[in-house]
Amino acid sequence: MDRVNDFAFKIATANGTGSASANGLLMQAIFRMGVPVTGKNVFPSNIQGLPTWYEIRVNKDGYTARTPHFDLMVALNAATYDKDVAEVRSGGWLLFDSSWPLDDRLKRPDVTYLGVPLAEMCNASFKGVRERILMKNIAYVGALAALMNIDEDVIRELLTEKFGRKQALMDSNQTAVDLGYQYAARTFSCPLPIHLEPLDKTKDAILIDGNTASALGCLYAGATVAAWYPITPSTSLMDAFRGFCMKYRQDPETKKNRYAILQAEDELAAVGMVIGAGWAGARAFTSTSGPGISLMNEFIGLAYYGEVPAVIFDVQRAGPSTGMPTRTQQGDLMMAAYASHGDTRHICLYPADPREAFELAAKAFDYAERFQTPVFVLSDLDIGMNDWMVPKLRWDDSYTPDRGKVLTAAQLEQVKSFYRYLDVDGDGIPYRTLPGTHPKGAYFTRGSGHNKFGGYTEDAEEYVEVVDRIDRKIQRATKVLPAPVVRTAPGAKLAILTVGGCHAACGEALDQLAREGIALDYMRVRSFPFGDEVGKFIESHDLTFVVEQNRDAQLRNLLMLETGLSIDKMESVRYYGGFPMSAHHVISGIKARLDKAA
Amino acid sequence: MTYIPKPAVIHPGLQRNDIGLTRRDYEGSMTTLCAGCGHDSITAAIVQAFWEMSIPPHRVAKLSGIGCSSKTPAYFLKEAHGFNGVHGRMPALVTGANAANSELIYIGVSGDGDSLSIGLGQLSHAIRRNVNLLYVLENNGVYGLTKGQFSASADRGSLSKKGEANTMESIDGCLLALTLGATFVARSFSGDKAQLVPILKAGLAHSGFAFVDVISPRVTFNDHEGSTKSYAYTREHNVEIVQADFVPPAAAITATYDAGSARNVMMHDGSWVRLRKVAEDYDPSDRDRAYAYIRERQSHGEIVTGLLHISAESQDMHAQSDTVPSSLVDLPYEQLCPGNNELQKMQARFR
Numbered sequence: 001m002d003r004v005n006d007f008a009f010k011i012a013t014a015n016g017t018g019s020a021s022a023n024g025l026l027m028q029a030i031f032r033m034g035v036p037v038t039g040k041n042v043f044p045s046n047i048q049g050l051p052t053w054y055e056i057r058v059n060k061d062g063y064t065a066r067t068p069h070f071d072l073m074v075a076l077n078a079a080t081y082d083k084d085v086a087e088v089r090s091g092g093w094l095l096f097d098s099s100w101p102l103d104d105r106l107k108r109p110d111v112t113y114l115g116v117p118l119a120e121m122c123n124a125s126f127k128g129v130r131e132r133i134l135m136k137n138i139a140y141v142g143a144l145a146a147l148m149n150i151d152e153d154v155i156r157e158l159l160t161e162k163f164g165r166k167q168a169l170m171d172s173n174q175t176a177v178d179l180g181y182q183y184a185a186r187t188f189s190c191p192l193p194i195h196l197e198p199l200d201k202t203k204d205a206i207l208i209d210g211n212t213a214s215a216l217g218c219l220y221a222g223a224t225v226a227a228w229y230p231i232t233p234s235t236s237l238m239d240a241f242r243g244f245c246m247k248y249r250q251d252p253e254t255k256k257n258r259y260a261i262l263q264a265e266d267e268l269a270a271v272g273m274v275i276g277a278g279w280a281g282a283r284a285f286t287s288t289s290g291p292g293i294s295l296m297n298e299f300i301g302l303a304y305y306g307e308v309p310a311v312i313f314d315v316q317r318a319g320p321s322t323g324m325p326t327r328t329q330q331g332d333l334m335m336a337a338y339a340s341h342g343d344t345r346h347i348c349l350y351p352a353d354p355r356e357a358f359e360l361a362a363k364a365f366d367y368a369e370r371f372q373t374p375v376f377v378l379s380d381l382d383i384g385m386n387d388w389m390v391p392k393l394r395w396d397d398s399y400t401p402d403r404g405k406v407l408t409a410a411q412l413e414q415v416k417s418f419y420r421y422l423d424v425d426g427d428g429i430p431y432r433t434l435p436g437t438h439p440k441g442a443y444f445t446r447g448s449g450h451n452k453f454g455g456y457t458e459d460a461e462e463y464v465e466v467v468d469r470i471d472r473k474i475q476r477a478t479k480v481l482p483a484p485v486v487r488t489a490p491g492a493k494l495a496i497l498t499v500g501g502c503h504a505a506c507g508e509a510l511d512q513l514a515r516e517g518i519a520l521d522y523m524r525v526r527s528f529p530f531g532d533e534v535g536k537f538i539e540s541h542d543l544t545f546v547v548e549q550n551r552d553a554q555l556r557n558l559l560m561l562e563t564g565l566s567i568d569k570m571e572s573v574r575y576y577g578g579f580p581m582s583a584h585h586v587i588s589g590i591k592a593r594l595d596k597a598a
Numbered sequence: 599m600t601y602i603p604k605p606a607v608i609h610p611g612l613q614r615n616d617i618g619l620t621r622r623d624y625e626g627s628m629t630t631l632c633a634g635c636g637h638d639s640i641t642a643a644i645v646q647a648f649w650e651m652s653i654p655p656h657r658v659a660k661l662s663g664i665g666c667s668s669k670t671p672a673y674f675l676k677e678a679h680g681f682n683g684v685h686g687r688m689p690a691l692v693t694g695a696n697a698a699n700s701e702l703i704y705i706g707v708s709g710d711g712d713s714l715s716i717g718l719g720q721l722s723h724a725i726r727r728n729v730n731l732l733y734v735l736e737n738n739g740v741y742g743l744t745k746g747q748f749s750a751s752a753d754r755g756s757l758s759k760k761g762e763a764n765t766m767e768s769i770d771g772c773l774l775a776l777t778l779g780a781t782f783v784a785r786s787f788s789g790d791k792a793q794l795v796p797i798l799k800a801g802l803a804h805s806g807f808a809f810v811d812v813i814s815p816r817v818t819f820n821d822h823e824g825s826t827k828s829y830a831y832t833r834e835h836n837v838e839i840v841q842a843d844f845v846p847p848a849a850a851i852t853a854t855y856d857a858g859s860a861r862n863v864m865m866h867d868g869s870w871v872r873l874r875k876v877a878e879d880y881d882p883s884d885r886d887r888a889y890a891y892i893r894e895r896q897s898h899g900e901i902v903t904g905l906l907h908i909s910a911e912s913q914d915m916h917a918q919s920d921t922v923p924s925s926l927v928d929l930p931y932e933q934l935c936p937g938n939n940e941l942q943k944m945q946a947r948f949r
Contacts, residue, residue, distance in 0.1 A: 276695040
C-alpha cells in the first residue's frame with residue numbers, strides 16, 4: 001500500500017522537557033517540502049511533568065482533520081507506555097530510547113521496534129543536564145528525518161533561521177540532528193514505507209494557529225482597546241495581539257502606543273471594559289473561554305439591551321465547570337446564542353479554521369458596530385492553539401470599517417432633537433452618539449427598562465416596543481451575516497450539517513462516504529441567528545446528520561429552536577471526548593444510523 | 599421618574615461662569631429619591647463644582663452602578679452622556695471608556711453596597727490602575743432600594759431599624775483606598791457643601807483616581823439613633839482635618855493662601871489645591887500617617903473629613919501604559935491597519 005506522503009505519527013513526551021520546539025521543527029520541515037501537514041498538540045493543564053503528545057498527520061490530498069490511527073509512535077514517556085503502544089496500528093513502528101532495554105509494557109507482536117539510544121548519544125555529546133535533555137528531542141527529529149526521508153537541508157535551513165546569530169545553539173542543534181540521523185541511517189533500512197517525497201502543495205499556504213490569526217483580524221479591523229483575563233486556551237490570542245500592536249501600533253515618532261490592552265481583575269471586568277470602550281466609540285474586544293463567558297453573562301445582557309457594540313472571542317474548551325482546560329469542545333454554542341438573563345439573542349460567528357478566524361474576527365467588529373450589539377466569535381482550542389495549514393491571508397485594502405449609525409457633531413447640529421432608541425429608518429437600528437461629541441447628543445445608557453426616547457420606563461407598552469425592535473434588529477442581521485458553506489452531491493437525500501472546526505473531518509468523511517456510494521449534501525453554518533436557507537436545507541433532505549463536538553447536541557437544539565423543525569429531521573452525530581473530531585467519528589456515526597435503518 | 603424634565607426657565611439674573619453657563623445648565627432631571635436624602639445634597643454639590651470649574655457639560659461622561667446613589671447621574675449634567683451599568687461594575691465601564699477616550703472628564707457615582715460589597719474587587723483594581731476619574735461614594739451604610747439591609751460600611755454594633763445589631767466589622771472606603779495606593783483620598787459629609795464642593799473640584803482636577811467618600815444620611819432607612827450614618831451622629835462626631843480650597847489656574851495663586859497655615863499641592867492640570875491643616879502636624883502627602891490618623895480618630899468614634907491624602911506623583915492609567923496623547927477613538931483607521939503588503943511580508947514567519 002502506498003503510504004508515501006500519507007501517514008500519521010505521534011510523539012509522546014513529558015511536559016516541560018522542551019519537545020515543543022522539536023515537534024514544531026518537524027512540522028515546518030514537512031511543510032517546507034511542499035507536503036500538506038497538520039499538527040495537534042495534546043497537552044496537559046500543567047507546567048511540568050504530566051504527559052504530553054504531539055500528533056502529526058501528513059496528507060498529500062490536504063486532509064487536515066485529526067486521525068486517531070498512528071503508523072508510528074515515538075514513545076519517550078514511561079508514564080504512558082501502555083496507552084501509547086496501544087495506539088500504533090497493526091504493522092506500524094515504535095521508536096524508543098534504546099539507552100535502556102525495551103520496556104515490557106511496550107511489547108507487541110505486530111509492531112516493529114526502532115531503538116535509538118537518544119540519552120546515551122546526547123550524554124556523550126553534550127555537557128550539562130539541561131542541554132542533554134533538550135537535545136534528546138532534536139536527536140529524535142534527526143532519526144525521524146532519516147526514517148521518513150525528511151530533507152536534511154530543509155532542517156538545516158530552519159535551524160539557521162531560528163538560531164541565526166546564536167552560533168552555540170545552532171551548533172548543538174545541528175549536532176543533535178546529525179546524531180539521530182546518522183544513527184538511524186546506519187541502523188535501519190531507511191526510509192520506512194511511510195515516508196515523504198517532495199511535493200508542491202504548500203507554496204501558497206501558511207502554518208498558523210487560530211488565535212494568532214484572530215489577533216491579526218483584530219489588528220486589521222482597527223481594534224484599539226482589548227481587555228482580558230488570562231484563561232486557557234485563549235491567552236495566546238491576546239499575547240499575539242500585544243505582539244502585533246508593539247510592532248504595528250506605535251506612533252513612528254513618539255513611540256507611544258495607539259492601543260490599550262487591559263489585563264482585568266476577572267472576566268466580569270474584562271467584558272465591562274470592552275463595553276465601556278465600545279460605548280465611548282472604540283473598537284474593543286475580549287478573548288476568553290467558556291468559564292469566562294459564564295462570568296460575563298450579566299454584562300452581556302446590558303450590552304444587548306443598552307445596544308453597545310462589543311466583540312467577544314470564545315475559544316471553547318471542554319466543560320462544564322473547569323472541565324478539561326487543555327482539551328477542545330464546542331460546548332458553548334447554546335450559552336453564547338442566548339447569553340444573559342431575560343430574552344436575549346446574540347450574533348455568533350463560527351470560524352472553521354485559522355484563515356476564517358482571521359476573516360470573521362475582522363467582520364465581527366463591523367457587525368458589532370452596525371447592529372450595536374455584542375458579537376461572539378466562537379472558535380475552539382483545536383482551531384485556536386494548533387497550527388493549521390491554510391491559504392495565505394489576504395487583506396482588501398479598500399476595506400473601510402462599518403462604524404454603523406453614529407451621528408457626528410455636524411449632524412447633531414442639524415437635528416432638532418436626538419433620541420437614542422428611535423427606529424428612524426425602520427430597520428430596527430437606531431442612531432447612536434458618542435460621549436463628548438455634542439450637547440445635543442447626550443443620552444442615558446441603562447440596563448433598566450427604557451422607552452424609545454431613552455427614558456426610564458416601567459410602562460408595559462413602552463418596554464415591549466423597545467425589546468421587540470431589538471429582536472427585529474438581530475433577526476434582520478441574518479441577511480448580511482456570513483452565509484453557510486454548502487456542497488452538494490447529485491441526487492442526495494441525506495445531508496450533513498455542521499459547525500466550526502468539524503469542517504475538516506466532515507469534508508474528509510464526505511469524500512470517503514461518496515467513494516462507498518453514500519451521497520450526502522453538506523452545509524456548514526457560519527453564523528447565528530441562522531438565515532432562512534438553513535431551515536430550508538434541513539427540510540429539503542430526508543435526514544440531516546448534525547455533526548458537532550458536545551454531549552448535548554447543542555447545534556441540533558439551536559436548529560430545532562430556531563427553525564421549528566422536528567427532531568425526526570435531524571440525527572445527531574457527536575464526539576466530545578476532548579480531541580478534535582476525526583472523519584472516523586463522522587463516518588461511524590452516520591453508518592450506525594444507516595445500518596439501523598436498513 | 600427620571601425623565602421628568604425640569605422647566606427650562608433661565609432667569610436673566612442668574613450668574614454665569616467663564617463659559618457663559620448658569621448652574622441650571624449643569625442640572626439634570628428631577629430627582630426620584632426620597633425628600634431630604636443626603637444624595638440630593640451631593641448632586642447639588644456636584645452641579646456646583648462643575649459649574650464653578652466651567653467644564654462644558656457635554657465633555658463629561660457620568661457613570662454609575664446600581665442603587666439609589668447610582669440613579670443620581672440622571673439628576674445632574676443633562677448634556678453629558680450617562681451610563682447606568684450593572685451593580686458594582688461601574689469601574690470596569692469607566693476604565694474601558696477612559697481607555698478609549700482619555701480626553702473626556704469622568705465622574706463615577708456609587709454607593710456603599712455598590713462599591714464595598716458587590717463591587718469591591720472592581721473598585722480596588724480601578725484604584726490600582728489609577729483610572730483618571732472622580733469617584734464619589736455616596737455612603738449611608740444601608741441598602742435603600744431593597745429596604746434596609748446593612749451594607750459593608752455599616753459599623754459593628756450599629757442597629758438596624760428593626761433593632762438587629764450589625765455583628766461584622768465595617769469596611770472604611772478611605773482606609774481601603776489608602777491601602778491600595780489611591781493617589782487622592784477624601785471624605786466629606788453631604789450636609790457640608792462648603793467642604794464638599796472644593797473637594798469635588800480638587801478631585802476633578804486630579805490626574806488619576808480621586809476617591810471621595812461622602813457620608814450621606816438616608817432619611818428612610820438609616821437616619822435613626824443607633825446608626826453611625828445619621829445626620830445627628832455625623833454632625834456630632836465629624837472632625838475636619840484638612841480644608842481644601844480649589845483655586846483655578848487663572849487666579850493669582852499667591853494672593854489666595856496664607857503662608858504658615860496653608861500647604862499647596864499643584865494638580866496635574868496646573869491648578870492648585872490649598873490645604874489648610876486643621877489638625878496639627880497633619881501631612882496629606884504622607885499615606886501612612888493619613889492611615890494612622892484616621893484609625894486613631896476612629897478609635898475615639900470620630901470621622902475624619904477633608905482631603906486625607908494626595909500624591910503629587912500620580913501617574914494615571916494612560917501614563918502608565920504610554921498611550922498616545924490623543925484619544926484612541928480619534929485615531930484615523932489608516933493609522934491602525936498595516937495594510938495588505940505588510941500582511942504578505944509578515945507571513946514569512948508562518949512558513
